[in-house]
Amino acid sequence: xxxxxxxxxxxxxxxxxxxxxxxxxxxxxxxxxxxxxxxxxxxxxxxxxxxxxxxxxxxxxxxxxxxxxxxxxxxxxxxxxxxxxxxxxxxxxxxxxxxxxxxxxxxxxxxxxxxxxxxxxxxxxxxxxxxxxxxxxxxxxxxxxxxxxxxxxxxxxxxxxxxxxxxxxxxxxxxxxxxxxxxxxxxxxxxxxxxxxxxxxxxxxxxxxxxxxxxxxxxxxxxxxxxxxxxxxxxxxxxxxxxxxxxxxxxxxxxxxxxxxxxxxxxxxxxxxxxxxxxxxxxxxxxxxxxxxxxxxxxxxxxxxxxxxxxxxxxxxxxxxxxxxxxxxxxxxxxxxxxxxxxxxxxxxxxxxxxxxxxxxxxxxxxxxxxxxxxxxxxxxxxxxxxxx
Amino acid sequence: xxxxxxxxxxxxxxxxxxxxxxxxxxxxxxxxxxxxxxxxxxxxxxxxxxxxxxxxxxxxxxxxxxxxxxxxxxxxxxxxxxxxxxxxxxxxxxxxxxxxxxxxxxxxxxxxxxxxxxxxxxxxxxxxxxxxxxxxxxxxxxxxxxxxxxxxxxxxxxxxxxxxxxxxxxxxxxxxxxxxxxxxxxxxxxxxxxxxxxxxxxxxxxxxxxxxxxxxxxxxxxxxxxxxxxxxxxxxxxxxxxxxxxxxxxxxxxxxxxxxxxxxxxx
Amino acid sequence: xxxxxxxxxxxxxxxxxxxxxxxxxxxxxxxxxxxxxxxxxxxxxxxxxxxxxxxxxxxxxxxxxxxxxxxxxxxxxxxxxxxxxxxxxxxxxxxxxxxxxxxxxxxxxxxxxxxxxxxxxxxxxxxxxxxxxxxxxxxxxxxxxxxxxxxxxxxxxxxxxxxxxxxxxxxxxxxxxxxxxxxxxxxxxxxxxxxxxxxxxxxxxxxxxxxxxxxxxxxxxxxxxxxxxxxxxxxxxxxxxxxxxxxxxxxxxxxxxxxxxxxxxxxxxxxxxxxxxxxxxxxxxxxxxxxxxxxxxxxxxxxx
Numbered sequence: 021x022x023x024x025x026x027x028x029x030x031x032x033x034x035x036x037x038x039x040x041x042x043x044x045x046x047x048x049x050x051x052x053x054x055x056x057x058x059x060x061x062x063x064x065x066x067x068x069x070x071x072x073x074x075x076x077x078x079x080x081x082x083x084x085x086x087x088x089x090x091x092x093x094x095x096x097x098x099x100x101x102x103x104x105x106x107x108x109x110x111x112x113x114x115x116x117x118x119x120x121x122x123x124x125x126x127x128x129x130x131x132x133x134x135x136x137x138x139x140x141x142x143x144x145x146x147x148x149x150x151x152x153x154x155x156x157x158x159x160x161x162x163x164x165x166x167x168x169x170x171x172x173x174x175x176x177x178x179x180x181x182x183x184x185x186x187x188x189x190x191x192x193x194x195x196x197x198x199x200x201x202x203x204x205x206x207x208x209x210x211x212x213x214x215x216x217x218x219x220x221x222x223x224x225x226x227x228x229x230x231x232x233x234x235x236x237x238x239x240x241x242x243x244x245x246x247x248x249x250x251x252x253x254x255x256x257x258x259x260x261x262x263x264x265x266x267x268x269x270x271x272x273x274x275x276x277x278x279x280x281x282x283x284x285x286x287x288x289x290x291x292x293x294x295x296x297x298x299x300x301x302x303x304x305x306x307x308x309x310x311x312x313x314x315x316x317x318x319x320x321x322x323x324x325x326x327x328x329x330x331x332x333x334x335x336x337x338x339x340x341x342x343x344x345x346x347x348x349x350x351x352x353x354x355x356x357x358x359x360x361x362x363x364x365x366x367x368x369x370x371x372x373x374x375x376x377x378x379x380x381x382x383x384x385x386x387x388x389x390x391x392x393x394x395x396x397x398x399x400x401x402x403x404x405x406x407x408x409x
Numbered sequence: 410x411x412x413x414x415x416x417x418x419x420x421x422x423x424x425x426x427x428x429x430x431x432x433x434x435x436x437x438x439x440x441x442x443x444x445x446x447x448x449x450x451x452x453x454x455x456x457x458x459x460x461x462x463x464x465x466x467x468x469x470x471x472x473x474x475x476x477x478x479x480x481x482x483x484x485x486x487x488x489x490x491x492x493x494x495x496x497x498x499x500x501x502x503x504x505x506x507x508x509x510x511x512x513x514x515x516x517x518x519x520x521x522x523x524x525x526x527x528x529x530x531x532x533x534x535x536x537x538x539x540x541x542x543x544x545x546x547x548x549x550x551x552x553x554x555x556x557x558x559x560x561x562x563x564x565x566x567x568x569x570x571x572x573x574x575x576x577x578x579x580x581x582x583x584x585x586x587x588x589x590x591x592x593x594x595x596x597x598x599x600x601x602x603x604x605x606x607x608x609x610x611x612x613x614x615x616x617x618x619x620x621x622x623x624x625x626x627x628x629x630x631x632x633x634x635x636x637x638x639x640x641x642x643x644x645x646x647x648x649x650x651x652x653x654x655x656x657x658x659x660x661x662x663x664x665x666x667x668x669x670x671x672x673x674x675x676x
Numbered sequence: 677x678x679x680x681x682x683x684x685x686x687x688x689x690x691x692x693x694x695x696x697x698x699x700x701x702x703x704x705x706x707x708x709x710x711x712x713x714x715x716x717x718x719x720x721x722x723x724x725x726x727x728x729x730x731x732x733x734x735x736x737x738x739x740x741x742x743x744x745x746x747x748x749x750x751x752x753x754x755x756x757x758x759x760x761x762x763x764x765x766x767x768x769x770x771x772x773x774x775x776x777x778x779x780x781x782x783x784x785x786x787x788x789x790x791x792x793x794x795x796x797x798x799x800x801x802x803x804x805x806x807x808x809x810x811x812x813x814x815x816x817x818x819x820x821x822x823x824x825x826x827x828x829x830x831x832x833x834x835x836x837x838x839x840x841x842x843x844x845x846x847x848x849x850x851x852x853x854x855x856x857x858x859x860x861x862x863x864x865x866x867x868x869x870x871x872x873x874x875x876x877x878x879x880x881x882x883x884x885x886x887x888x889x890x891x892x893x894x895x896x897x898x899x900x901x902x903x904x905x906x907x908x909x910x911x912x913x914x915x916x917x918x919x920x921x922x923x924x925x926x927x928x929x930x931x932x933x934x935x936x937x938x939x940x941x942x943x944x945x946x947x948x949x950x951x952x953x954x955x956x957x958x959x960x961x962x963x964x965x966x967x968x969x970x971x972x973x974x975x976x977x978x979x980x
Contacts (some may be wrong), residue, residue, distance in 0.1 A: 060694040437829055491720055608815065614820055635871065
């Protein structure tokens, strides 16, 4: 017995020693890649569901197979449920790249999980709309950490047979009109949607940024969410989950993406999506490369591919988001006329009403030192408490 | 018979009801496997065989089946070796810590899989071990050991020592006695333990969700991702139905082998 | 160096000589034999399993950066534990999960007993074999698919709704905690049936006859003869129903939208708060260790 205990301690010590030397961040980071070499034959991606289609759902939408044939990089894509999940997956070191939203990008950069991108190596980068380049969520001190994929708002999705008049505001999602038949995104980032609603209903709270909330503003948002939960709202983590609950009639109204609206309408379901007058939260997605990626060449080839006219055009039409370049717009228009207008691809004024997902920070991400806000940990904990009770 | 007639009728009815309960969702999934619509509403809309065709021609399914078979085979092999060694030690020898060994062997299967899963995943990340078939096999083998162990030890308990003693008297050394007397006698336990371990590995999702990497999918992992894509749902039903039907063979085989002996640990 | 106990059947004379000499050397050294036998399994267990648990345990005491989510190795802190104790929701979730585990175990015991009794003592040998196969078969239908099938049965446009709507009752929908009770009881039922069946089979008929001869009715025989004899098997089965319910994170999420212990651990590990997940996993580990020790005392390990 004594022998075994000693053995256990020795093994534990060895493992702990291994922890110091191995793992992400342990080895020195590679400097900026200077050339794209041969593809390594495989590519592991963390994606938003629907970002890497290979024609299984609709044979007209396949931008993965042409990539695989051209580069020999076999694509393995894992869908993340929300940005927190995406960051965690990237921390495992098992993935080469991620299509990160703004609330993940800053954390990935600060955590040293992603490497800067040498955009000079990407021939398609020059085409990207200027308004999408060098934004704070993917560029730090002039160093570029990713290439844009697309952006869009979170929409109010509703069952047209039950909600007979098109809603003009988010209010029906919050005020209990539809009881428990509300579909809510199961992520801590949704607290911002509550805050957004408070910006119109309780302007005295003084919320200027739904992601940076002080104690009082935060508590009001949580109270709103608790009421919604107590009415019996259903929470969705995957788009399939949400689609199933709408189809089954378990929910009739809620927050969603154009993606689900498109899929359900293609299935002849009585569903529509609308952007209410108050605006909405939204996201702007960036392809990023992992710092110790096992297949960096394939990742660079993928990033270039996803900025090409066909790939970006198909992907953004499929998901229902805004393309990133005039060429992609042109292609998108050819398969879905009016797409660029509809998604306001080059309309920066439109996106002023959209609050991109960002990470809550203790310093409120502003110049004023005096202000303190609830940080990412507080948001996640509040969400856990909300969902667990 | 000790039981009254009334009791026997009541028990027969109870058995039928419980069996009905056990097979209700399987029946439902079988029906949906032939359902015309992708949407799984009740009642089903029409009859079609096209999902079977789609499942058969789906390369991801084929890869997942291969991975599951390979991972299961290796995990079972490791479990057979380690489980037999442990069972022999505990059953045939007296030593300090005997009780503790069997306690620790049960731990991987008794502690919730989610804990085993994140423990293994954290360790792999910390030690820089790449995710893939290796990590899957490590996870599966760890809780499959106890299944083989239980089967073998139960068998060893019932084995008379006299043939082994006779073998020793006739001049055979320890290894020969094991190889020619003990091992053949344990064969049924090894087979049933191995089959159960394989079954466990084949259907495992809770731990595999943590230990598989991006590039390797077993059947349960494929099902998990497919369930999240509404268009793949009918194919999932087909795959599950085929699994149930195909598995009649090994289950029936295991039952024949144990020949009425009480079934060991099944998970 | 360590010769495997199973030599090849067509070993050359030299190797056979080696084998015999090794066997002769080992024969008196019983402790060395045990050590060699146990080296593999114990080594594996300690390194692959206990080692992994140890690393997880370490993470529970390490600091996590609030912004990036990175765990700082050796930055000792009790933050995770403070969070767990300070926030009431974790107590709520624990009580909910424990309650569900007890409920599921009791339900499965009740459901399993009649069929196990029928299989063990009333069915003909052929029927018995068929029934064992019939009980084992659902275990081969993928866990996920069974849960999802239940989801389609319970959801708004599913079987239950279709059956109940002519009577004006609406189905449970997917927000019901009791959905989890139903599905979890369903999933682990075979794990309860088989040990109880094995336990009942071992009871000699003579005991039951003697009890009847002494004038005991069915209820008394059950209470005073059968139940005590089959109790270890019941406990053995309950290890699975209890443990599997304690750690499940997939079923509660798919059919009931509620959060259990398994969900807290899974969510925190997949959402980047590993120290919290690690700290919280000490709870089910502790509960099951105590449960196992109790079960061992009650003789359940013989019935596994």
